[in-house]
Amino acid sequence: MYVPAHFAETDAAAIAALLEAFPLACVVAQTASGLVANHLPLLVGADGSLIGHCALANAMHREIAEGQEVLAIFRGDDAYVSPNFYPGKAEHHRHVPTWNYQVVHVHGTIAFQHDDKAKRAAVGLLTRHHERRLNGADAWRMADAPADYMDRMLAAIVAFRIDIVRTLAKSKLSQNRDARDHAGAVDGLRRTGATGIADAMARRSSEKG
Numbered sequence: 001m002y003v004p005a006h007f008a009e010t011d012a013a014a015i016a017a018l019l020e021a022f023p024l025a026c027v028v029a030q031t032a033s034g035l036v037a038n039h040l041p042l043l044v045g046a047d048g049s050l051i052g053h054c055a056l057a058n059a060m061h062r063e064i065a066e067g068q069e070v071l072a073i074f075r076g077d078d079a080y081v082s083p084n085f086y087p088g089k090a091e092h093h094r095h096v097p098t099w100n101y102q103v104v105h106v107h108g109t110i111a112f113q114h115d116d117k118a119k120r121a122a123v124g125l126l127t128r129h130h131e132r133r134l135n136g137a138d139a140w141r142m143a144d145a146p147a148d149y150m151d152r153m154l155a156a157i158v159a160f161r162i163d164i165v166r167t168l169a170k171s172k173l174s175q176n177r178d179a180r181d182h183a184g185a186v187d188g189l190r191r192t193g194a195t196g197i198a199d200a201m202a203r204r205s206s207e208k209g
Helices: 012-021 116-138 147-155 179-191 195-208
Strands: 024-031 034-041 050-055 069-081 098-113 157-172
Touching: 012 069, 012 098, 012 157, 024 050, 024 098, 034 050, 050 116, 069 157, 069 179, 069 195, 098 116, 098 195, 116 147, 116 157, 147 157, 179 195
Parallel strands: none
Antiparallel strands: 024 034, 024 069, 050 157, 069 098, 098 157
């Protein structure tokens, strides 16, 4: 990934927050039949690895070699930025369109797990996290489902973990603009409904201010 120095995201807390807020990753790997990409929700486990699972019918656990390097791409909010957002445009017209976004590339080695304990742990981690955020005290639990049904569902998946080797993150949030044009971009994005990326830009500006 091309990352100019002024767009490099090095704040570990900001990277962790993006992974938690946007857990659906695109897992990319090179195989004998070419590149494969799968979109799967991942969470960071207690040991720092990425935890997830895929369908048993998904060929990725057969096509990707055990211990092979994979790339998990997490993409945050993004939006088109019009030159019309910049106050300076009316004065000199030296602006062009661009696209703002936040993304994290996690490189690591993958290990597939077919045992019941690992599969229950992966499903338990994902469901506890997302159910508690969504439903609070009414969160769905694996124990709510009949045991035989849950056994069939678990038999139809493969768990995996990705041991992280390196992380590369980019936050393209108009850091290369002066304060007036940056503020204009934030306002313009909010007016056009791109509040997520506008809020990220405003937070970054306030942190540096």
